[in-house]
Every structure is written in C-alpha cells, then in structure tokens.
Amino acid sequence: MSTNLPKPQKRPARPCFSSGPSAKRPGWQPRALANAVLGRSHRSAAGKQKIREVLSLTRDVLGIPDDYGIAIVPGSDTGAMEMVLWSMLGPRGIDVLSWESFGAEWLNDVIRELRLDDVRSFTAPYGALPALGEADPARDIVFTWNGTTSGVRVPDGGWIADDRTGLTICDATSAAFGMDLPWRKLDVITWSWQKVLGGEGGHGVLVLSPRAVERLESHVPPWPVPKVFRMAGNGRIVPGFFEGDTINTPSLLVIEDAIDGLKWAQSIGGLPELVRRCEANLETVTEWVGRTDWVEFLADDPAIRSCTAICLRIADPAIAALGSDEQAAFVRLMVSALEQEGVAYDVASYREAPPGLRLWSGATVENDDMAAVLPWLDWAFRHAIAGRALS
Structure with missing residues (x-):
C-alpha cells in the first residue's frame, strides 16, 4: 500500500514515547553506569x-x-x-x-x-x-x-x-x-x-x-x-x-x-523542574488538539488530564462511528506507519483502554520532540484514512 502523502520535514530527535519503560533522561549513555557495583x-x-x-x-x-x-x-x-x-x-x-x-x-x-x-x-x-x-x-x-x-x-x-x-x-x-x-x-x-x-x-x-x-x-x-x-x-x-x-x-x-x-x-532544578517539563509537554499537545479536528483528549475535563500519560481518542466522525475492533485496526495502521518512519514508538493506547493513541510526556521527553511528533500524528491519520480507502 502506498499513499504518497507529503511528510513533515522535522523528526523527533528521540522517538521514544512509550509509557514504560519510558525515554531515558536526555543525554543518557551507557557510560552513565560506569560506577555500578x-x-x-x-x-x-x-x-x-x-x-x-x-x-x-x-x-x-x-x-x-x-x-x-x-x-x-x-x-x-x-x-x-x-x-x-x-x-x-x-x-x-x-x-x-x-x-x-x-x-x-x-x-x-x-x-x-x-x-x-x-x-x-x-x-x-x-x-x-x-x-x-x-x-x-x-x-x-x-x-x-x-x-x-x-x-x-x-x-x-x-x-x-x-x-x-x-x-x-x-x-x-x-x-x-x-x-x-x-x-x-x-x-x-x-x-x-x-x-x-x-x-x-x-x-x-x-x-x-x-x-x-x-x-x-x-x-x-x-x-x-x-x-x-x-x-x-x-x-x-x-x-x-x-x-x-x-x-x-x-x-x-x-x-x-x-x-x-x-x-x-x-542538576536541572529538582522536582519543580521535572513537573514543569511534564506540564509543558501537556500544554504543547493541548494547543495541537485545540486546532486539530480529528483528535480529542480521552479526558474531556482539562482539570483531570494527566501531564505524563496523554491519552487521545479519534474524534473524526467517520472513524468514531466504527466499532471498537475497526477503530483499533485503524489505530494500528497509524502506529505501524509511525514506527516504520522511526518517528514515534509504542504510542497505541493500552490494550484494555478505548482505541486511540497514548503519548508519554514525562520529564525525560524533550518538549521539542513532543512538538515535532504532532505533525507526524496528522500525517499518520491521513495515511491510515488513505489506506482504508485503498483497501
């Protein structure tokens, strides 16, 4: 299947958005463990x-x-x-x-x-x-x-x-x-x-x-x-x-x-800075969701939205009207395309949760990477829509 959709030019420097194990801290290298007993x-x-x-x-x-x-x-x-x-x-x-x-x-x-x-x-x-x-x-x-x-x-x-x-x-x-x-x-x-x-x-x-x-x-x-x-x-x-x-x-x-x-x-400022980094990632996604018509937060109430585990649902009417199994298959198309491009790993919703996407946005995820992956989610959505049309 080939959709030939234009791709975003910028890629996340680190495509690790798994909710656990999550991305290593910025700059981590195996030599960080050199003093292990x-x-x-x-x-x-x-x-x-x-x-x-x-x-x-x-x-x-x-x-x-x-x-x-x-x-x-x-x-x-x-x-x-x-x-x-x-x-x-x-x-x-x-x-x-x-x-x-x-x-x-x-x-x-x-x-x-x-x-x-x-x-x-x-x-x-x-x-x-x-x-x-x-x-x-x-x-x-x-x-x-x-x-x-x-x-x-x-x-x-x-x-x-x-x-x-x-x-x-x-x-x-x-x-x-x-x-x-x-x-x-x-x-x-x-x-x-x-x-x-x-x-x-x-x-x-x-x-x-x-x-x-x-x-x-x-x-x-x-x-x-x-x-x-x-x-x-x-x-x-x-x-x-x-x-x-x-x-x-x-x-x-x-x-x-x-x-x-x-x-x-x-070294970066302790808990206040860790919290700030998480909240900044949530804010970046919130701004994107606000201007994107095919996606919504799983949590409607902003007061209870997680700043570490961001869960999203497909709000596009045509996809939202599908049964759970078909929605899950659509999400798999998106996730597979993102992984094949090397821009986002492990971003499917949890197996027992409603079909959708989950982005880990904890303190080890750089805000630049969070901002960079969002256009790729748009691309993956269009890719999956085109894939369904061709199938």
Whole structure:
C-alpha cells in the first residue's frame, strides 16, 4: 500500500514515547553506569552504600518527610502494591477508587483474591474520575493518583481528610517525579523508576507513613503471605527495611541507573523542574488538539488530564462511528506507519483502554520532540484514512 502523502520535514530527535519503560533522561549513555557495583553482593558495604544513596536522593528530590520510610521492593510498582494489599488490608473496611486498568486490578485483588467482605467500589469509565469525596476517611482508601492507561489524574488531595483514621494507599507510579504529591495526605505510596525518571524495570519503591508502619506491626493477615511480600514479623517491621536491606536481591545496575536519573533531576532544578517539563509537554499537545479536528483528549475535563500519560481518542466522525475492533485496526495502521518512519514508538493506547493513541510526556521527553511528533500524528491519520480507502 502506498499513499504518497507529503511528510513533515522535522523528526523527533528521540522517538521514544512509550509509557514504560519510558525515554531515558536526555543525554543518557551507557557510560552513565560506569560506577555500578557489579559482581558484588547487595549486602556488601559497597552494595549497601549504593542502595542507601538511591534512597537518600529519592527523599531529597521528592521532599519526602523525614519520618516516612522508603524501601526498594521486588516486582516494580505492581509488586509494591501487591505486597501492601496482601500485608496491610483487613482491619478496616476498604474503599477502592477505580477508573482505569490498574485501579481495576487492585479492586479485583481486594475482592476476588483476598476475598475481603467490607469493600466498596467507586468506579468511572476511562477518561473520567469517580466521586472522590465519597470515600470514607474511617476506611482504608486504595487508588491510583494518575491513570497511566486513561490519561486521568487526581487534581489535588483536598478530598483526603487530615484527621482520617483509615490509611490512604496510593499507586503513584506515573505521578511520582511528575506531579506534586501531598505526602501528609498519603500513608502508602508506590511507584517504579521506569516511568518519569526513565529508569529500568523490575524494581518498585515503597514509601510508608508512621501510621502505615503501625498497621504493619499490629496487623497479622489471616492468609499466607509470600516471602517477597513480608515486610514485618513478630510485631515489628523487618530490621533494616528502610535502610537498604532489601527483601530479595536487587540489580545494582538498575540501582546505578536510578542514581543517575535522580542526580540528573537534581542538576536541572529538582522536582519543580521535572513537573514543569511534564506540564509543558501537556500544554504543547493541548494547543495541537485545540486546532486539530480529528483528535480529542480521552479526558474531556482539562482539570483531570494527566501531564505524563496523554491519552487521545479519534474524534473524526467517520472513524468514531466504527466499532471498537475497526477503530483499533485503524489505530494500528497509524502506529505501524509511525514506527516504520522511526518517528514515534509504542504510542497505541493500552490494550484494555478505548482505541486511540497514548503519548508519554514525562520529564525525560524533550518538549521539542513532543512538538515535532504532532505533525507526524496528522500525517499518520491521513495515511491510515488513505489506506482504508485503498483497501
């Protein structure tokens, strides 16, 4: 199939718009890992020093309160959330807020895997938020701060009570380092380095408030807890859990990469600059969507649009009128053309989300690249329209 459509002259310098692992920080080269402690135990003095360094840098960049503990855990953000759900839930009723695929996973775990009885769910379709204010501060609240697969974020923490008696358990994997998180409103916070910092996968980060630690030390789940989930025993947190003594063996190469990303964050101005870069990317896309008739944000409300995971739907009437499978096939034509041109990789919407496009716009994505890819999306749309006409 040949459409012979004129192509934009400018190409993104880096076509990596994947939502995870996301683009490496600008200027990254393998030599950034030259100081990694390799071939050594993670329990050696050198290994522990590296792990403690990444924990210290994390606290500094994000401004995490001194009385909150930080730990590295297995299994990326998913592992961090799973160990929290399996280890901490049960003493109180639970409110789960869900509006995209990962929130739906946590809801499924609470109801079908842990089989807890006193569970309330507050759900919304992709592109919207449930009524956050209906969550009960006397119950544990489980939610994602930013919906990576829906492009919807919580706008602020005003709905979370300061005098809550339940715990707030927040999956913040695509919000940490890209948005301001109100730490004192949150008791459990999880993320992975593979999002806003462009780090490598496989490791999760878990932050616990003093109230969350108290829950861990006072609550014994009635179900078996796998070893990789065990954060406490005999009424106390595992010794060294917040000092770099990890539950299982971490990759010190991945740790070194995270250290590099955090030092880069410090060098450009810390969290305020990371947030600014994300918001600037969102603003660039917003301006383009405003003058482009075939595309719209999946989230209609600008107040809840994510500045890291930008999700778009095809608004052209002819395509929007198609069934879901046909829309998905149209998007595949666009995505394939973009990849073949080498201008945008991995920009299809998440497999369980409505058919559309998803652009990662986190801090490691340069605004010039975001601006450069948008004319290519226009080209890909016309290319796919022409392809359907020829088929």
